[in-house]
Amino acid sequence: MSESTGVAQRRVCVIGLGNVFLGDDGFGCLAVEVLCREYDCGPHVEVVDLGAPGLDLAPYLFGRDLVVLVDAVNVDGEPGTVQAYRESDLVHSHAQLRLTDHDPGLQESLARLRLVGRAPAELIVIGVIPESCNFGERISPIVLRATSMAVEKLVRLLQARGFDCRKRSQPGQADASPVLSQLWRGSTPETARSFHAWRHGDLRR
Amino acid sequence: MAKRVTIDPVTRIEGHLRIDVEVDSGSVQKAWACCTMWRGIETILRGRDPREGWVFAQRFCGVCTTVHAMASVRAVEDALHLEIPANAQYIRNLILIAHALHDHIVHFYHLSALDWVDITTIPKADSARAASLADGISSWPGNSHRELELVQDKVKGLVASGQLGIFAHGYWGHPAMRLSPEMNLLLFAHYLQALEFQRKSNQIVGILGGKTPHIQNLAVGGVMNAINLNSLATMNMDRLEMLKSLFQDVVPFVQQAYFVDACLLAGSYPEWFKYGRGVANYLAVPDLPLDAQATKFDLPGGLIMNGNLASVRPIPDWHDKPIRAAVAEDVTHAWYQGNGALKPWKGKTDPDYTDFQPEGKYSWVKAPRYDGSPMQVGPLSNILVGYATGHAATRKWTDAALERISSVHGSRVPVEDLQSTMGRYVSRAIRSAMLSDVGVKHCQLLTENILRGDAATYNPPQFPQQEVEGVGLHEAPRGTLSHWVVIEKGVFSNYQAVVPTTWNASPRDEKDIPGPYESSLLGNPVADPSKPLEVLRTVHSFDPCMACACHTLDARGREIAQVKVL
Numbered sequence: 001m002s003e004s005t006g007v008a009q010r011r012v013c014v015i016g017l018g019n020v021f022l023g024d025d026g027f028g029c030l031a032v033e034v035l036c037r038e039y040d041c042g043p044h045v046e047v048v049d050l051g052a053p054g055l056d057l058a059p060y061l062f063g064r065d066l067v068v069l070v071d072a073v074n075v076d077g078e079p080g081t082v083q084a085y086r087e088s089d090l091v092h093s094h095a096q097l098r099l100t101d102h103d104p105g106l107q108e109s110l111a112r113l114r115l116v117g118r119a120p121a122e123l124i125v126i127g128v129i130p131e132s133c134n135f136g137e138r139i140s141p142i143v144l145r146a147t148s149m150a151v152e153k154l155v156r157l158l159q160a161r162g163f164d165c166r167k168r169s170q171p172g173q174a175d176a177s178p179v180l181s182q183l184w185r186g187s188t189p190e191t192a193r194s195f196h197a198w199r200h201g202d203l204r205r
Numbered sequence: 206m207a208k209r210v211t212i213d214p215v216t217r218i219e220g221h222l223r224i225d226v227e228v229d230s231g232s233v234q235k236a237w238a239c240c241t242m243w244r245g246i247e248t249i250l251r252g253r254d255p256r257e258g259w260v261f262a263q264r265f266c267g268v269c270t271t272v273h274a275m276a277s278v279r280a281v282e283d284a285l286h287l288e289i290p291a292n293a294q295y296i297r298n299l300i301l302i303a304h305a306l307h308d309h310i311v312h313f314y315h316l317s318a319l320d321w322v323d324i325t326t327i328p329k330a331d332s333a334r335a336a337s338l339a340d341g342i343s344s345w346p347g348n349s350h351r352e353l354e355l356v357q358d359k360v361k362g363l364v365a366s367g368q369l370g371i372f373a374h375g376y377w378g379h380p381a382m383r384l385s386p387e388m389n390l391l392l393f394a395h396y397l398q399a400l401e402f403q404r405k406s407n408q409i410v411g412i413l414g415g416k417t418p419h420i421q422n423l424a425v426g427g428v429m430n431a432i433n434l435n436s437l438a439t440m441n442m443d444r445l446e447m448l449k450s451l452f453q454d455v456v457p458f459v460q461q462a463y464f465v466d467a468c469l470l471a472g473s474y475p476e477w478f479k480y481g482r483g484v485a486n487y488l489a490v491p492d493l494p495l496d497a498q499a500t501k502f503d504l505p506g507g508l509i510m511n512g513n514l515a516s517v518r519p520i521p522d523w524h525d526k527p528i529r530a531a532v533a534e535d536v537t538h539a540w541y542q543g544n545g546a547l548k549p550w551k552g553k554t555d556p557d558y559t560d561f562q563p564e565g566k567y568s569w570v571k572a573p574r575y576d577g578s579p580m581q582v583g584p585l586s587n588i589l590v591g592y593a594t595g596h597a598a599t600r601k602w603t604d605a606a607l608e609r610i611s612s613v614h615g616s617r618v619p620v621e622d623l624q625s626t627m628g629r630y631v632s633r634a635i636r637s638a639m640l641s642d643v644g645v646k647h648c649q650l651l652t653e654n655i656l657r658g659d660a661a662t663y664n665p666p667q668f669p670q671q672e673v674e675g676v677g678l679h680e681a682p683r684g685t686l687s688h689w690v691v692i693e694k695g696v697f698s699n700y701q702a703v704v705p706t707t708w709n710a711s712p713r714d715e716k717d718i719p720g721p722y723e724s725s726l727l728g729n730p731v732a733d734p735s736k737p738l739e740v741l742r743t744v745h746s747f748d749p750c751m752a753c754a755c756h757t758l759d760a761r762g763r764e765i766a767q768v769k770v771l
Binding site: 021 | 249264270307311315316359363372397400403404407416418419
């Protein structure tokens with residue numbers, strides 16, 4: 001198939017997964033947001049918050065050198081523990097390690113990509129053990145504290161593979177986009193105001 | 206002796222759905238659709254600023270994020286009587302078209318084809334014959350003998366390894382699987398090729414939306430895309446050309462692979478035009494507005510009752526009064542407090558879980574009704590309404606599909622037969638073929654409007670102090686979507702989403718009338734109750750997506766469906 005048109009694809013994709021309304025399940029979305037704000041990961045690394053994409057995960061895995069998924073994982077252990085897993089860990093100890101919610105999409109997307117020969121060359125999961133994933137909850141303090149640890153792990157991992165991640169002197173804007181998980185997490189009149197001021201200026205003066 | 210079969214969860218859908226059927230003498234006598242997840246996101250939106258509602262609403266679902274963002278801003282704009290610039294309409298339309306194409310392609314190949322295509326027969330196929338079969342019906346370049354041979358080798362490797370992986374749970378060798386090995390090979394080749402077009406449609410959404418999923422370019426009052434033909438950083442001629450060529454790349458796959466495959470499949474399984482009719486009341490709303498005021502649309506809206514196409518009532522635009530008065534949600538059989546129906550603007554979401562009670566409450570999905578009647582929504586409604594109102598593009602593509610199907614089948618298939626399980630698959634392909642043309646057209650409309658010197662994309666909203674109500678309508682890939690909002694003193698005082706899957710997966714109502722899934726299963730054949738493939742065909746024909754019908758996800762969901770036969 002031709003790939004003549006379209007946007008040039010970056011070699012690495014860092015993907016935050018999770019449902020921001022389900023407490024600690026929103027960890028992945030938050031962690032990639034923090035990564036974008038604090039680090040400039042250079043021209044080869046794409047960083048995206050995909051939420052819970054199901055089978056729509058496939059286009060983001062397609063043909064990459066490296067994919068890093070950031071998510072809450074269902075494993076036994078102390079809540080807030082951050083751990084990196086290789087793809088083989090996902091396949092062989094499937095019963096023990098399951099990403100919350102998004103797993104069926106991941107396995108199916110990978111299987112399809114393998115059949116067309118475009119599976120990512122390397123896949124790593126940075127997972128946190130959640131304390132609680134109930135509807136309408138915010139991220140728990142313990143998992144919130146683990147976020148910076150996860151971000152550092154991510155940065156070291158990218159640097160070890162030769163991708164230049166530099167700490168920003170001033171916080172950057174994640175994709176120049178409104179910061180949903182912050183808005184939801186904080187959800188104070190303050191954050192809501194800054195969101196609108198950024199987008200439209202204060203329209204209700 | 207009647208047998209009770211429970212499929213929980215139904216796989217290859219988004220979200221969790223349980224289906225119970227009573228099977229007697231090889232066919233379904235009674236059916237229940239149960240959604241096993243709770244819906245409660247509306248409560249999060251109450252008290253929030255309407256300008257940020259869409260940011261939250263697009264997290265209703267992980268898959269169709271854009272449709273909820275769109276319905277949300279349209280609802281607020283409707284409440285404020287706020288018009289948006291023509292450029293904003295076109296940009297929104299392009300996103301909606303690209304999303305719909307992506308969604309329909311994924312549904313046909315990845316979520317439902319394996320109910321009809323037995324991949325374990327592919328090693329037996331004669332790949333040269335498969336290529337010549339394709340040659341006579343399609344100009345798609347991905348059908349070459351070489352390409353098909355490569356796909357066959359991959360499947361041979363997979364089958365020989367004994368590790369079918371994600372394909373291990375198919376009902377392979379089921380007596381209801383009847384395609385030739387060559388057809389199976391051809392369709393599976395497109396299953397693999399579809400990935401490329403899933404990506405391209407996604408890129409269109411990304412370019413315009415700034416990001417996908419969860420687009421960032423919307424605003425109540427328009428879009429935030431800057432237009433300046435002299436700037437490299439904004440929407441300029443290069444960007445417009447790129448969009449157009451992405452759409453043009455998707456067109457051949459949709460029209461020469463997907464559309465042709467759907468007709469081939471339908472002509473090969475003609476008995477499925479007899480099953481799965483169910484609720485024959487159809488609702489579609491107009492979409493893809495062609496002007497700033499939204500007076501003309503590329504997709505027609507309307508209402509058909511009792512399967513009678515001649516009775517169609519067109520819905521001319523979003524100001525349509527009857528639809529605002531007619532929609533209500535009944536909770537008699539749903540796990541919410543109370544009985545009977547409420548209008549969405551007065552709607553409540555107070556849970557009352559009772560366990561699965563077939564004669565009582567049994568689902569988290571409410572039962573939406575139109576003047577008291579259940580309605581079917583989705584591409585089939587879209588196509589029937591277009592056909593009945595004489596919409597030229599619908600007629601062209603529907604007639605072309607029926608002709609292809611009839612020639613495979615060997616006898617004439619009339620348009621009325623689309624009211625069936627197979628009709629829903631075919632209608633989705635017809636809609637896609639049509640949308641792929643419309644996508645190129647809207648790129649053109651946007652470019653021409655910009656070249657006329659119009660760069661406007663946004664009109665600022667003004668919020669009154671008094672209470673105002675609005676509804677945002679969108680004809681989403683799975684059917685009519687409506688967000689109903691009440692705004693008071695600049696914040697939401699109520700928010701209700703009536704989503705396509707709520708219409709289709711609706712439980713029984715006050716009068717005990719079942720919803721579309723439930724009634725479409727009646728009379729459905731079931732050759733082997735322990736392998737209810739035929740039930741899945743009908744359920745999958747609706748493209749269920751429970752994630753937004755019932756909003757929360759089961760955080761520790763089970764993976765593999767259990768089929769329990771009692």
